[in-house]
Amino acid sequence: MDYPFLFSSLIKIAALLAVVLGIMNYAVYAERRISALIQDRLGPNRVGPAGLFQPIADAMKFLLKEDFTPAHVNTFYYWLAPCLAMIPAITTLAVVPFGSTLFGVPMVIADINVGVLFVFAIASLGVYGIVLAGWSSNSKYPFLGGVRSSSQMISYELSLGLAVIPVFMLIGQLRLTEVVRYQIENGWLIAPFVGDWGNLHKWLIALPMFISFVVFVIAIFAETNRLPFDLPEAETELVGGYHTEYGSMKFGLFFLGEYVAMITGSAIIVTLFLGGWHFPGVPDGSHGWGWGLFNIFIFFSKVVALLFVFIWVRWTLPRFRYDQLMRLGWVFFFEIALVNIFLMAIILAYFPAQ
């Protein structure tokens, strides 16, 4: 038994969970404050200084409410669904490298060689939580929400998977730590030409990388059921969508699971396209534990910046109509991602890296 490994892994898991759940709580608060500011309001500013204790008050409210199970539901699946909404989102974080090294320990919980496949495999389980919630509630609005959600997530998973293929054509490995290492050596994939301005190869791969980035980000929006793709829980049409019949902490798990999925999605976008924990000019953790901590800070700063974009987009765009959503997924993003793979292949074949 490898006790140091077990011990360090447990500490990493606990620390990462603490940080992610903290970000999640304050993402809810940020969502409410930023949406208010965008709409020329003030938002929650009463509980504690500037309303900073609002998430704690909300959590207390969820925990103290009666845990009510309606009589008409399928109890087993009704209880299973909220767990399935939360677990895949958290599990995915296991393979994301959130820092360089700290005291010689790599800052990734499970550095497995199928990295991104694992992410897709687990993330696609998230749809079961929503489908089971919609079906087991035995009620019309949740059912419609669940059906919408399953078709939407399946449609966008396609472009999600296809969008990252050019990244791995370039890097040749699925391991996410290798993706970050490649980006440290060759520039972030969103703008590989920075710092190496004369390199034609890097200018050319920037185009398919940018297309990949846009398609991937939009597909992540659809996967996390965020506006403009929030049809599963469209308040105006479906009351609350798949979680209409849920109350207290079970609703809380759905609600917070959405935010954890956002954090996970942002973490993967940061790892694949925005250089992970790397920032130009900042050394990695082998130069001292201070730099190791700073790398972790850089990673989470990037994640938070992306979360702001998520919130910003939500309060800007109206919801898509359902046929528009499907047309966008199947007619545009699927094709764009497919063509992008060929584009990348041509660039790699005729303009290889010098």
Add this chain to the structure above:
Amino acid sequence: MAITVQRPNLTFRERLYLPAILSGMAITFRHLKNMLLGRTKVTMQYPEQKWDSNLPEHYRGAPALVKDETGRVRCVACQLCEFICPPRAIKIVPGEFSAGDKFAKVEKFPHEFDIDMIRCIYCGMCEEVCPEQAIYLRKDYAITGFTRADMVHNKEKLLEIGGVMHGVVLKWNEKK
């Protein structure tokens, strides 16, 4: 008859959709920035900031009893307000002056005077009907309490809200 709706011909830039999204995001970001810089006027923070000084002269707030300039309660317990009150919020228990009293001419004074603020509809009829100008609608509007009993204003409370009012007083004036 079928009506053919002319669909607008979108330019390439409009059909691309992303520029429109970006310009929309620029608009929302401008609102966010103006809010953060304090350039946008927002709702008043109610309990801390109030609009009281801007209330109009004729504002109808909580009804209250007033005293005259010599400190006497103007009310003579005629009970007209109790009778006119549409929601029957006012309850008066009149007391009587004895025959030899200095104010025997006044006959009655309010022994108890309760206004149930849960019932009061702020119509101002009590003020209108009062022959002694003893009850006025003041500018207090935030009437709160933890129990129903808290919401009943007794005589002391009404006098506290009312304060002193100057002007003609008929019955308490010895010369009239």
